Amino acid sequence: xxxxxxxxxxxxxxxxxxxxxxxxxxxxxxxxxxxxxxxxxxxxxxxxxxxxxxxxxxxxxxxxxxxxxxxxxxxxxxxxxxxxxxxxxxxxxxxxxxxxxxxxxxxxxxxxxxxxxxxxxxxxxxxxxxxxxxxxxxxxxxxxxxxxxxxxxxxxxxxxxxxxxxxxxxxxxxxxxxxxxxxxxxxx
Ligand SMILES: CC(C)(COP(=O)(O)OP(=O)(O)OC[C@H]1O[C@@H](n2cnc3c(N)ncnc32)[C@H](O)[C@@H]1OP(=O)(O)O)[C@@H](O)C(=O)NCCC(=O)NCCS
Numbered sequence: 001x002x003x004x005x006x007x008x009x010x011x012x013x014x015x016x017x018x019x020x021x022x023x024x025x026x027x028x029x030x031x032x033x034x035x036x037x038x039x040x041x042x043x044x045x046x047x048x049x050x051x052x053x054x055x056x057x058x059x060x061x062x063x064x065x066x067x068x069x070x071x072x073x074x075x076x077x078x079x080x081x082x083x084x085x086x087x088x089x090x091x092x093x094x095x096x097x098x099x100x101x102x103x104x105x106x107x108x109x110x111x112x113x114x115x116x117x118x119x120x121x122x123x124x125x126x127x128x129x130x131x132x133x134x135x136x137x138x139x140x141x142x143x144x145x146x147x148x149x150x151x152x153x154x155x156x157x158x159x160x161x162x163x164x165x166x167x168x169x170x171x172x173x174x175x176x177x178x179x180x181x182x183x184x185x186x187x188x
Pocket of ligand 1: 032033036037093094095096097100101102103104105106107108131132133136137138139141142145
């Protein structure tokens with residue numbers, strides 16, 4: 001499919017481009033990124049270049065839809081839908097540049113992607129899945145704020161370039177009301 005641009009009050013979400021290569025490379029140096037995601041570490045400029053090229057191919061094939069999150073025309077984070085099956089399900093993933101965290105950008109951006117994912121004129125999905133390495137409180141709180149409901153523990157269920165990890169899994173259905181519910185693994 002052709003890349004889709006989404007707009008929120010403060011943000012523009014659009015396909016990552018060559019202009020984003022340097023800010024992506026810089027942001028990926030934060031150890032919290034490889035700690036919780038499958039991004040390569042060490043992360044070189046070439047990794048960002050490769051990713052940009054693949055992102056375009058994957059939009060084309062409609063398998064993985066990636067948006068660069070932009071505030072004031074600057075790239076501040078990445079948000080993607082993986083394993084997209086139009087009319088079925090997909091998995092959401094995200095990471096933000098450290099300097100842009102804590103402003104509510106991620107939840108604002110993700111709400112617009114979720115709206116698009118469930119819209120019958122968008123991807124018409126019935127379910128979104130979220131998974132994270134056990135202990136990723138910031139990601140869990142983000143998912144909970146978006147309305148995802150905790151579904152359980154995946155013992156050694158996550159596989160990445162640095163090995164296997166226990167995982168948390170949560171889900172959001174198109175028919176859910178998106179009101180945050182308590183998660184047994186998050187304290188407040
Ligand atoms: C997860 C991440 C994208 C959240 O980005 P953010 O810009 O801080 O998110 P927001 O400002 O929209 O806040 C979303 C929620 O996360 C919570 N949060 C953010 N940082 C937190 C932290 N360090 N500890 C605890 N909660 C945190 C916020 O309080 C908010 O929850 P609330 O609505 O219940 O108060 C960011 O921390 C990140 O990039 N982490 C490293 C990569 C990563 O873990 N990606 C996810 C892999 S599954």
